[in-house]
Amino acid sequence: MIKISVITSVYKGIEYIESFFCNFLQIDNISEVELVMVLNEPTRDEIDIVTEYKKRIPYIIVIEVNRESLYASWNRAIKLSHGKYLATWSIDDCRTSESLSVQSNTLDKNPTCMIATGNYYKIFKYGDITGFLKKDSALKKDVNGYTQFRNGCFLMWRKELHDYIGYFDEQFNIGGDAEFYMRAMYNGHKIISTNSLLGYFLRESNKGLSKQKSKERGWESQIIGMRYKKIFVCNIYNYYRTNKIKKTLILNFGIYHNIKVRKNNLLSLLLSAILFWLPDLKRKSVEILFCYRKYQHSVKQ
Template sequence: MTQPVKISVLTSLYNCEHFLSDYLKALSTIEGKEQIEVLLLHNAPTDNEIAILQQYLSELDFVRHIIIPERESLYRTWNRGIAMSEGKYITVWNVDDVRFPNSIHLQAEALDNNPQAALAYGDIWESGQYGICGTKRTNSPLYNYKKEFFKSYHVSCFQMWRKSIHPIIGYYDEQFKCSADFDFQIRSALHFPFVKVEEMLGIYLGTDENKLSNNGLQNLENNVIYSRYGVYEKVNFFTIRKSLMQYKKNQMLFFNEWNPLTENQPFHFLYKLFSIFSGLFKSIIKQIKHSIKQIIMKSIFKKLYKLSFAYGFDPKKLVGTLKAKRNRGFLSDLAEFKRQKGNDNSFPLGQINPILSEKTEEGGTMKGFYFHQDLYAAQRIYKANPKKHLDIGSRTDGFIAHVASFRQIELIDIRLITSQVKNIAFRQADLMNLPEDLIDYCDSISSLHALEHFGLGHYGDPIDYLGHLKGIENITKILVTGGTFYFSVPMGKQRVEFNEQRVFSLEYLIDILSPNYTIQAFAYVDDKGNLVEDPELTPESIKSNFGCWYGCGIFTLIKK
């Protein structure tokens, strides 16, 4: 480039292979390239993305490719790009949006002609298909209506601003995931005027599944922003507490460092007072409407579902069946079967039993707590080959059956089991009151997804707030020194869901087990039902329960 850089274009790349070639082709068509630099801020690039870039970058000498090895937030990436930019004007261009070739030139020209303006914006088309002009136009207001820029986001995804404003207003607030550009717009409008470009700037891919926007998260973040700047008529007062618990109202995160909010709220006292009452009224009305609608619809659907289910019809399965492309339909199958049967009576046609979903379902399920813990523990017992193995309350049609397929196993449960099966010996007992003959009884013991119920009356046992601790104590007495304990319980934020179960934090489990046991192995099933074996037990992962709300911790323990 022979001329000094005037405009820096920031493009954040992540998981962008689908759009990358078209985006790079569009770069070559922009007007005024000789004064432009494009910063491709590439998060966690894939080999395919690198290969696509190598095809084009040799022809795009105004493009700088910056690799960011691990993914970071969009607004952290934008702040990184701002710090690295060399132009006096900065703009953004998302890889899945399309800029018209003259849009960057038009915005820069608007700022040149309006030296008092800090930001140039314009209208865009919103489309549901990449690169195709939609029929929906944004129609942003002129800056003459300044108050509108404190209430809604109007500068679109193609805003351009002067780099010189950052020492005054700061940068994008990195604590936000969806709405930092709205917050940036408000802070800019508090200090400087804007200018609107008359021509259309480009096409925003507004409904594509690859967009990061999440309506629930965006609403929470907007709530904080409205509260931050006193736009109380837009605050949802029923969710503001949740918003303020997740985000800091009076601090902003720039480059991973917290900075105090210094801006004054734009509205005078009387307006704010009116705004608070207006916001409260709107929140109450909105909540009432939502609650009434939920109650009515839930009641109707619940009654209809129960009625249909009572007559052997499952609406959920029907919907799944109708959605499946490969489902030809029951009636057409029946007609074809009758055609083939003809007059043959070797198999007379009996009762018609429609099966409407199994042709579209998976052949089986290999996920979840019980599938993984039962198989995992049984495999470890098979390898260990103990002299005597005793189980406390585990599932009979899973874990017990697995172990009984290759060895003898004894089973204790507070409830009676009358079935008799080879290799399974049953004894009815309440582990809360340990029989003396069970002390130092075996060298191997298991209790999978059972201890969480002890003392809650779930299975007819007496209520005992400390039932889980007494259960652990008695299991320890049953096991000989050096013996192995295979143990699993629900893992997540610690709580009691009376009278079903307890959920244990990993930190608490380690605390109560460590006096009598060493951990030989640990695995867990996550909230999605997937097994993770031998994860590293770091202080952070223990405190976070490996991100589980309702997971399953599986321990292999050796008695000290």
């Protein structure tokens, strides 16, 4: 009987995919785990490896798609899954053999909790078992009393959570998982820590979507902050000055979900709207006026 569905997305993953399957086959409760894998524009070699390992995994769903965003693939996998619990697992990360059973047992014993977290090592070379130990920090609060979410690795949650808060916001390229879990906490859903070592998170600066050093991580973090935390005028102005390209995400609280906003964020959101759209409105007004006058001039001639 399927209890847990592991969702993963693969894109140009030939370097890790076989090791991922070997790691997956070592989990101690594989008889109750389903793997839902979304292959983005897979190569022939990737398909051959997947085909070979499909024979050894009790429950597996594999679909091939054209290139899409990570969170679009996750949402696709979630809708195809059959488990009571869902867990993400990137193919370049390694889980401990007992991680899935520990998390699911923790959720079994705590029916009011929706998400189970834990500790992990941040490593810098695939296959290492030592590195920086990252203790679970998902439950800590900031100076303003708001719950922080810093642990995006090796999480497990109840599938029914999507009935309450929707799916991953596909507008994001990097921060969609953090936004989803922050949304869960904001809407009052409890998170529990297993206090167990769940796995090894590969942190190579030049590989992996979430590992890339880019401006996207900055503005997506700012957007999440504006949705769920206190934001001051200086923060909004700095965001406006450096990240104007993605301004629409500030007030668009998810094209796929109804996302509630903290009341004490409304002033910040109003100010951000003024900062973002007033200059655009002014420029558009000038352009329209110029076109109108040009039209009048042509008519007179």
